[in-house]
Amino acid sequence: MTNDPTCVRVRFAPSPTGMLHLGGARTAIYNWAFARSQGGTFILRIEDTDPERSTEENTQIILRAMRWLGLDWDEGPEVGGASGPYFQTERASTYAAALEELKAKGAAYPCFCTKERLDACRAEAECEQGGYAGYDGLCRSVSADEAAARISAGEPHVWRLRVPEGHGPIEFDDAVYGHMSFPADVMDDLILVRSDGSPTYNFAVVCDDANMGITHVIRGDDHLSNTPRQILIYEALGMEVPTFAHLPMILGPDGKKLSKRHGATNVEDYRDRGFVSDAMVNYLALLGWSLDGETTVISRDVLASEFSLDRISKKDAVFDEEKLAWLDGVYIREMDAGKWLDVAAPWLAYAHHLGDAAPAGASVASSASKDEQKARLEALIAPWEEVAPESWQGLLADVADRRAWHARIHPLIVERQTTFNELPDKLAYLFWGPRVVLDEKSVSKVLLKEGGRADEALRICREVLADESIPWEAEPLQEACRAKGEAAEIKPKLLFQPLRVAICGNQVSPPLFESIELMPREDVLARIDAVVAKVLS
Numbered sequence: 001m002t003n004d005p006t007c008v009r010v011r012f013a014p015s016p017t018g019m020l021h022l023g024g025a026r027t028a029i030y031n032w033a034f035a036r037s038q039g040g041t042f043i044l045r046i047e048d049t050d051p052e053r054s055t056e057e058n059t060q061i062i063l064r065a066m067r068w069l070g071l072d073w074d075e076g077p078e079v080g081g082a083s084g085p086y087f088q089t090e091r092a093s094t095y096a097a098a099l100e101e102l103k104a105k106g107a108a109y110p111c112f113c114t115k116e117r118l119d120a121c122r123a124e125a126e127c128e129q130g131g132y133a134g135y136d137g138l139c140r141s142v143s144a145d146e147a148a149a150r151i152s153a154g155e156p157h158v159w160r161l162r163v164p165e166g167h168g169p170i171e172f173d174d175a176v177y178g179h180m181s182f183p184a185d186v187m188d189d190l191i192l193v194r195s196d197g198s199p200t201y202n203f204a205v206v207c208d209d210a211n212m213g214i215t216h217v218i219r220g221d222d223h224l225s226n227t228p229r230q231i232l233i234y235e236a237l238g239m240e241v242p243t244f245a246h247l248p249m250i251l252g253p254d255g256k257k258l259s260k261r262h263g264a265t266n267v268e269d270y271r272d273r274g275f276v277s278d279a280m281v282n283y284l285a286l287l288g289w290s291l292d293g294e295t296t297v298i299s300r301d302v303l304a305s306e307f308s309l310d311r312i313s314k315k316d317a318v319f320d321e322e323k324l325a326w327l328d329g330v331y332i333r334e335m336d337a338g339k340w341l342d343v344a345a346p347w348l349a350y351a352h353h354l355g356d357a358a359p360a361g362a363s364v365a366s367s368a369s370k371d372e373q374k375a376r377l378e379a380l381i382a383p384w385e386e387v388a389p390e391s392w393q394g395l396l397a398d399v400a401d402r403r404a405w406h407a408r409i410h411p412l413i414v415e416r417q418t419t420f421n422e423l424p425d426k427l428a429y430l431f432w433g434p435r436v437v438l439d440e441k442s443v444s445k446v447l448l449k450e451g452g453r454a455d456e457a458l459r460i461c462r463e464v465l466a467d468e469s470i471p472w473e474a475e476p477l478q479e480a481c482r483a484k485g486e487a488a489e490i491k492p493k494l495l496f497q498p499l500r501v502a503i504c505g506n507q508v509s510p511p512l513f514e515s516i517e518l519m520p521r522e523d524v525l526a527r528i529d530a531v532v533a534k535v536l537s
């Protein structure tokens with residue numbers, strides 16, 4: 001396949017040795033956005049040649065994370081394509097064919113050096129000035145006949161690239177870093193195929209990129225030192241060298257390379273913590289690229305039409321979770337009820353699960369301090385994993401079946417949330433039915449408040465809420481309560497706060513009467529009765 005620069009073909013090539021981390025996700029986003037903006041093809045290739053560390057489970061996790069991010073691939077696992085297969089383990093015959101070609105050209109030779117010899121060379125060189133400069137080329141001079149005889153005698157060997165003598169510097173124009181030049185005489189004869197017949201990373205990646213007609217290799221700059229070696233392989237194969245674009249690193253706030261030490265680094269951790277995937281894509285896209293140097297909210301569509309390699313920065317980017325959280329809030333507030341509900345569904349199902357788990361009648365739960373609250377939120381990570389699969393399906397089905405009712409929750413909460421995993425905790429009260437779980441602090445501060453008139457307030461409100469002649473809607477209910485409270489000379493705050501605690505369990509909650517409107521009358525009355533019986537009598 002020849003490279004037609006007018007027809008962009010890019011690939012994201014993760015190794016399934018772990019989950020999709022943030023750096024990998026950014027690389028995937030840039031490849032995807034570049035393909036989309038150029039009307040090109042985005043290929044997903046799984047580099048599973050490391051048998052010890054690659055797992056099918058990790059592959060599935062990576063595909064799932066890609067789908068969650070909305071990065072659809074045109075060729076790759078599950079979708080197929082003309083340049084497949086898309087798993088390196090299924091491409092062994094292509095590497096074997098490439099090796100045969102190099103052998104035929106005299107560009108690859110077998111190396112019989114033992115590990116002991118190579119280790120000794122390295123140790124010796126490291127004691128000398130200048131250090132180890134790579135393989136010394138001993139087996140270059142083994143004659144073809146001798147090599148053939150040793151191979152047929154079963155002597156273990158690897159295959160190395162014969163770097164042409166007198167090769168000038170290896171140069172290329174990186175789309176991010178500009179002109180790069182590496183002296184060829186420091187490149188040793190790199191291994192292409194190991195003694196077990198498996199291809200090395202550099203060899204497999206070049207064979208694949210060449211055979212798949214990749215025009216642009218966009219990847220992390222941790223691969224920059226591999227690039228001159230890969231260029232030597234392209235040259236040996238007589239294949240066109242693609243354009244390279246190496247991406248700057250992503251650092252943690254402390255200026256060190258982003259790692260587990262900085263907290264969550266897996267994409268799915270962010271999904272499980274309730275972040276919106278559009279916000280995630282937007283935020284990761286900005287770690288090293290900018291639209292115009294100032295716009296921060298960039299939709300997927302704009303990214304897919306405006307992305308360009310020339311606006312990728314050379315400077316390392318800093319991952320700042322606070323900025324991500326801010327952007328997440330922006331995306332949440334922009335959602336209409338339908339879109340919100342699509343994302344909120346599993347979290348509402350979990351709120352429902354928590355609601356079902358509330359004890360009968362009125363119960364008191366100890367107030368959580370800020371830290372405890374945070375810990376509780378963290379414990380809600382991937383909440384669906386702790387619900388039995390069959391009941392989980394039932395809860396999700398309920399959200400889908402009663403979409404109109406669930407969509408009415410949207411205006412109650414949308415201004416108050418920054419991530420979706422806050423919803424179960426904040427909304428469980430909507431799903432308690434006739435039960436109520438009272439926050440301990442709210443009980444003492446509101447229901448048992450000195451000089452308060454909680455029992456009277458609840459009695460007044462109960463009368464209104466039991467009156468079937470008043471429409472079951474927030475405004476008329478609230479107005480009727482207010483009028484009755486005024487007649488009894490109870491200030492609105494002293495009237496409504498006890499009701500809020502009795503219905504929502506907490507002195508802080510989403511709008512009270514809008515919540516009441518969403519619940520059946522008998523549940524609302526039952527909660528008031530349970531609170532009066534438990535706390536006020």
Ligand code: GLU
Nearest residue numbers: 013014015047205219223
């Ligand atoms: N499989 C390599 C990695 O996960 C990527 C190789 C490349 O992009 O050239 O680091």
